[in-house]
Amino acid sequence: MQSVTLEDPCSLRVAAAWVWTVVKARDMMQFEKVLELLDVFHTLLPQLVTPIKHMKVMFGLKTVV
Numbered sequence: 001m002q003s004v005t006l007e008d009p010c011s012l013r014v015a016a017a018w019v020w021t022v023v024k025a026r027d028m029m030q031f032e033k034v035l036e037l038l039d040v041f042h043t044l045l046p047q048l049v050t051p052i053k054h055m056k057v058m059f060g061l062k063t064v065v
Contacts, residue, residue: 016041023061031065 019037022030035058042054049057 012041012044026064028065031061035061035065 015037019034022034038054038058038061042049
């Protein structure tokens with residue numbers, strides 16, 4: 001997967017759609033990449049989700065892995 005940046009909002013949407021697809025399908029083999037991408041999203045757009053909510057989502061996904 002390409003690097004995700006704020007300069008290309010289209011790549012953010014594609015990456016977010018991919019994350020949703022993986023989580024919805026519960027594709028455990030891809031969860032590590034999902035965790036990495038969610039961290040990138042939080043770094044690029046910290047105002048999108050509160051730090052507590054981000055931490056809860058990450059913890060929830062890590063318990064599944």
